[in-house]
Amino acid sequence: MVGSENNGFAGRKALVTGAAGGIGSAIVERLMQQGASVAVADRDVADMDAAAHLPGDLCDSSYASNLPQAAYEALGGLDIVVNNAGIITRGPVTETSDDDLRLSLAVNVEAPLQICRAAIPLMAASGGGAIVNTASCWGLRPGPNHTVYCMTKAAIAAATQCMGMDHAHQGIRVNAVCPNEVNTPMLRSGFAQRGFDPDSAVMALGETVPLGRIAEPEDIADVVLFLASDAARYMCGALVEVNGGKPVL
Numbered sequence: 001m002v003g004s005e006n007n008g009f010a011g012r013k014a015l016v017t018g019a020a021g022g023i024g025s026a027i028v029e030r031l032m033q034q035g036a037s038v039a040v041a042d043r044d045v046a047d048m049d050a051a052a053h054l055p056g057d058l059c060d061s062s063y064a065s066n067l068p069q070a071a072y073e074a075l076g077g078l079d080i081v082v083n084n085a086g087i088i089t090r091g092p093v094t095e096t097s098d099d100d101l102r103l104s105l106a107v108n109v110e111a112p113l114q115i116c117r118a119a120i121p122l123m124a125a126s127g128g129g130a131i132v133n134t135a136s137c138w139g140l141r142p143g144p145n146h147t148v149y150c151m152t153k154a155a156i157a158a159a160t161q162c163m164g165m166d167h168a169h170q171g172i173r174v175n176a177v178c179p180n181e182v183n184t185p186m187l188r189s190g191f192a193q194r195g196f197d198p199d200s201a202v203m204a205l206g207e208t209v210p211l212g213r214i215a216e217p218e219d220i221a222d223v224v225l226f227l228a229s230d231a232a233r234y235m236c237g238a239l240v241e242v243n244g245g246k247p248v249l
Contacts, residue, residue: 128171164237
């Protein structure tokens with residue numbers, strides 16, 4: 001595993017979406033600690049420490065499609081793309097609105113594919129690169145009452161496997177990290193919206209995990225950095241579960 005104390009990414013140029021969220025900010029911090037120049041993309045990235053700030057809405061297809069070129073120009077190259085942005089729509093399909101469906105598809109599926117579509121030619125022209133998508137354990141083995149979320153994460157997992165095969169010959173490695181529950185503001189706000197105390201809910205959820213706790217953002221970020229690093233140089237189309245030993249229930 002790549003440690004935060006070295007400069008394993010010195011000179012590398014990286015684009016991270018969902019950069020202002022819990023996992024995204026941990027990924028950005030880890031990459032910068034290791035010497036990477038990072039372009040951050042999210043709705044609001046003004047206060048983030050980064051080499052380039054590319055705010056916008058991933059539901060805007062022109063914004064998503066132009067992100068890799070914008071990062072390339074801002075950083076002077078593009079070696080790593082982390083499609084980390086994502087949203088969770090909860091509930092059975094009978095309780096899912098058209099707006100919920102459109103938003104989930106736009107952020108979780110369409111935007112990552114648009115970004116990959118634009119980034120791959122740039123990386124290929126420069127000799128290769130690494131793309132890390134954020135899928136989910138729930139996309140590999142769907143659980144109850146998350147129909148749309150599971151569908152979108154299954155889609156990005158399948159797309160990762162396809163792209164991993166299709167672009168390996170160009171020196172571009174496409175892999176995905178598949179977390180289970182992570183202690184992020186998005187998870188906590190979901191508990192609060194359902195009337196639960198977030199601290200108590202996170203603690204109770206941790207008791208269902210064999211390792212004794214749910215993941216922290218840094219646990220996921222470290223695996224993302226591994227997949228983006230030369231240590232994962234022979235991995236293409238891999239779906240790496242990071243679940244503390246807990247299956248989807």
